[in-house]
Amino acid sequence: QSVLTQPPSASGTPGQRVTISCSGSSSNIGGNTVNWYQQLPGTAPKLLIYSNNQRPSGVPDRLSGSKSGTSGSLAISGLQSEDEADYYCAAWDDSLNGYVFGTGTKVTV
Amino acid sequence: EVQLVQSRAEIKKPGESLKISCKTSGFTFITYWIAWVRQMPGKGLEWMGIIYPGDSDTRYSPSFQGQVTISADKSIDTAYLQWSSLKASDTAMYYCVRLQQLVSDVTSYFFDYWGQGTLVTVSS
Numbered sequence: 706q707s708v709l710t711q712p713p714s715a716s717g718t719p720g721q722r723v724t725i726s727c728s729g730s731s732s733n734i735g736g737n738t739v740n741w742y743q744q745l746p747g748t749a750p751k752l753l754i755y756s757n758n759q760r761p762s763g764v765p766d767r768l769s770g771s772k773s774g775t776s777g778s779l780a781i782s783g784l785q786s787e788d789e790a791d792y793y794c795a796a797w798d799d800s801l802n803g804y805v806f807g808t809g810t811k812v813t814v
Numbered sequence: 815e816v817q818l819v820q821s822r823a824e825i826k827k828p829g830e831s832l833k834i835s836c837k838t839s840g841f842t843f844i845t846y847w848i849a850w851v852r853q854m855p856g857k858g859l860e861w862m863g864i865i866y867p868g869d870s871d872t873r874y875s876p877s878f879q880g881q882v883t884i885s886a887d888k889s890i891d892t893a894y895l896q897w898s899s900l901k902a903s904d905t906a907m908y909y910c911v912r913l914q915q916l917v918s919d920v921t922s923y924f925f926d927y928w929g930q931g932t933l934v935t936v937s938s
Contacts, residue, residue: 737920737921737922737923738920738922738923738924740922740924740925742859742925749909749928749929749930749931750859750909750928751928752924752925752926752928755914755916755922755924755926756916756922756924761926793858793859795859795924795925796923797923801875801876802873803861803863803864803873803875804849804861804864804913804923804925805861806851806858806859806860806861807858808858809858809859
């Protein structure tokens with residue numbers, strides 16, 4: 706059962722900016738960093754953002770992450786058709802002593 | 815190049831046992847935590863548990879404690895996920911993932927490499 710809450714869907718037209726929120730608690734996002742994963746249809750998830758706002762090599766800078774208190778957010782600027790995917794936030798949870806994922810957001814372009 | 819290569823898809827009957835594998839390469843296996851993540855059909859990602867192959871320290875999500883067993887063989891850099899008695903509700907895609915830890919003012923934990931997934935179908 707997910708302990709991080711995301712909107713089920715988000716959409717935009719090509720070139721627009723879309724933002725996805727991720728709400729947690731003091732035991733996860735509040736005390737640890739937020740990460741984001743992208744899952745394209747029929748493929749394994751891929752790391753998109755780590756440590757709140759860091760991009761792995763190869764991830765374009767039109768994707769950005771941030772964190773404030775017990776919430777995180779992912780912004781996609783200059784939306785492209787290739788951004789159609791499911792997006793999951795995640796964080797370590799100190800109460801669970803394990804990793805928790807968000808409920809997932811489906812982005813439609 | 816870091817790689818996590820999982821075993822092939824499986825079709826099983828309820829009550830049967832199963833062990834799926836995750837063969838790793840390109841990094842020092844015994845120095846990273848390896849986790850398993852479940853994704854049921856059309857659903858989100860769930861963390862199942864994690865193992866440190868260096869000393870076999872293993873932790874489970876409460877949702878999966880007692881339902882599965884996670885193990886590792888450090889002689890062949892391979893992690894495993896096994897069931898002793900499968901149920902139809904175990905039908906899902908299972909991913910093995912490598913946990914990365916970055917230590918600064920706050921320690922960051924994230925899954926930086928994913929296996930391709932093993933689809934397990936349990937049906938009579």
